[in-house]
Amino acid sequence: MGLTADDTGTEAGAEAGAEAGAEAGSAVLVVDDAPAGRYATGAVLRRAGHRVVPVASAGEALAELDLRLRSGALPDVALVDVGLPDMSGFELCRRLKARPPTAALPVVHFSAASVAPVDRCRGLDAGGEAYLTVPAEPEEIQAVVRAAVRGARMRNGAEALVRRLTLLCETIVAVQAARTLDELAGAAAEGAARLTRSPAAVFVLGEDGHLRSGTSRARARTTLPDAGAHEAVARLLRRLTDGDPGPHDTVVPAPLWPAGFFPPGVTEDARPAPARTENGTPVCVATPVRGPRGATPDTPGLVARLAQATALAAQPLLMYQVERHVALTLQHGFLPKRVPDFPGLDVVVRYVPASRETEIGGDFYAVLSTPDGLLTAVGDVVGHLLDAATVMVEIRHALRAYCVEGSDPAALAHRLDRMLQRYHPDVTATVCLALVEPGSGRVRIANAGHIPPLIVRDRGEAEYVKAAGPLLGLGLDRPAPTEAVLWPTDRLLMVTDGLVETRGIDLSLSLEQLRVAAADAPAGTAALCDTLLHCFGRDREDDIAMLALRLRLG
The missing domain is CATH 3.40.50.2300 (Response regulator)
Structure with missing residues (x-):
């Protein structure tokens, strides 16, 4: 009809x-x-x-x-x-x-x-x-x-609009859940790409001038941004966020945009959406002016809100980076890379901070000369960043002071325990103390909740010393020191759990793997430490402190 x-x-x-x-x-x-x-x-x-x-x-x-x-x-x-x-x-x-x-x-x-x-x-x-x-x-x-x-x-x-708002909310949740600035930039870039249906890049310019960037994954990139490209974006961000931090309608012509942040073939002008953290750190979400299927009128506003949310989420991560830098500086200042020469002993120490974006803990070592022999200590303050690093420094200084009056490991552990209870009642720490007599090879060990020392024999054997005791800071009774004897070819290895502890893997299994690797390591204290760091010490989530010694032949 x-x-x-x-x-x-x-x-x-x-x-x-x-x-x-x-x-x-x-x-x-x-x-x-x-x-x-x-x-x-x-x-x-x-x-x-x-x-x-x-x-x-x-x-x-x-x-x-x-x-x-x-x-x-x-x-x-x-x-x-x-x-x-x-x-x-x-x-x-x-x-x-x-x-x-x-x-x-x-x-x-x-x-x-x-x-x-x-x-x-x-x-x-x-x-x-x-x-x-x-x-x-x-x-x-x-x-x-x-x-x-x-x-x-x-x-x-x-x-x-509801779909885009949902995408925006999902992206903000992912950005807020980011544990590092790199994760944050990547999550924000991926969300911006979904909002605009186009490639996206996100930048955070730290106080140290280091530019962190994230790009959307759905792209075939052949040119990586070099140092010049990063510096060009850093200058652009400083200009965009200098003065009024509000919305901008700036467009960067395609020929002026640094190479590598957008995929090859994207020749459209870039529209940056800048924002600032409370401390003035520049943050920017950049997308092509027009996506492959075109942007809707509300798209720039949504991207601007994403930039503001990214800046809010970046603030605590940037503060963490500053605190991490201070804690790392403090640890490096009190943990020298080399130790003095001690008669009759070869001593090697290693300290490796956690990977760049993970937390710095309170790992430490100490090597102190006493009238009764060489006192070595390896320990870990429970906690992270400045609090742990500060207590670590106090424990090392207290240990040095207590050694003036006596070097018995058990007595020293007891005094450190009382110090923590008095001045840091909410803090606990682990420490293993070993007093080595170079002439006889006698070793007395007091262990406060730490990994026990490992004695590595040159004939391809290694065994943990059976030394145990409660953590420092709990006020519990402590056992008498455990005694062992080092032969001239033996090596004594003391480590913190950052070397072997892996989330989801039983610590006893990791310790057995460490024992086997140490038994197979080349001779020498330095070779032992370097071999174990090569086997276990890559991209760790915790600090690593390590000390190895042996009696000096001749």
Whole structure:
């Protein structure tokens, strides 16, 4: 049944309809089995500025929509005759609404025969947006089409905004969960890429001038940004955030944007969205001005909000970096890389801080000369960063002072325990103390919750000294020192758990692996330490303190 009108309407009405249709620029799928109806309806719609796609049956309509789905160009509205020859217009509408790719396509039913209220209800119940009774005036046809398109676009726009806001929320959660600045930049870049459907890069310029960047993963990059590119972005960020930290509408022309941050072939200008932390640290989210499928009007605002959220999340991580630097400086200042020469003994120490973005702990070592022999200590303050590093320094100084009055390891452990209880009641620490007599090779060991020393024999054997005791800071009774004897070819190894402790792996298994590796290590104290660091000390989540000694031959 054709959707025809008795009159084409006045010239003014046609012109008004044409203007409105041209402004919409919409495509209309007309499904009508009557050739005359398709022609008349198409003429009315084309006069209003619409693009018309005529088909004669429901099967043809489904095939046409499938074809257009592959090209990503669905019509804006479908005018469907109720009385089609292969299936009713109601059934076609239900099928369209049941398929996710076409569910949002607005459907307007029309009929000259099925005009009762029950028919209109069937059309609406099937999912249609409107119902026309024909013949109808051209103005009415055009108005119904415009209303259907306008409503669909509003719904689609609202749904798209909800999706983008959801993406923004998910990205902010991922950014706030980042443990490092590199993770934060990567999470923000990936979220910006999803928001804009384009490549994205995120930058955080630390107080030390080091630029940390993250880029979206969905790209084939062949050129890595070099030091010059990083410096160029750093200068740009300083200019963008100098003064007013609010939104900017700056565009960086493509030829001026440093190479390597966007994939090859992206020649669009870049739009940076700058922000600042509370301390004034520049943060920026950069995307091409237009993404592959185009940006919506609200996209720049969403990206700006992401930049602000990234700056807020970066603040505690930057503060942590400053505290980490201070703690690391403090540890390096009190843990010299080399120890003085001691008569009769070869002593080697190693200290390796945790990997760049993980926490600095309170690991320490000490080598002190006493009238009774050489006192060695390796320990770890429970905690991280400045608190742990400060207590570590206090323990080392207290140990040096206590050695003036006596060098018995058990007595020293007892005094350190009392010091922690008095001045740091909420802190505990582990320490292993060993007093070595160079002349006899006698070793007395007091262990306070630490990994026991490992004696490595030159004949390919290694065993832990059976020395144990409670942590420092608990005020518990301490056992008498454990005694052992070092032969001239033996090596005594003392380490902190950062060398072997791995999340999810039982410590006893890791200690056995350490024992086997030490037994197979080359001769010499330095070779022993270096071999074990090579085997176990890469990208550790905790600091590593290590001390090895042996009696000097001759």
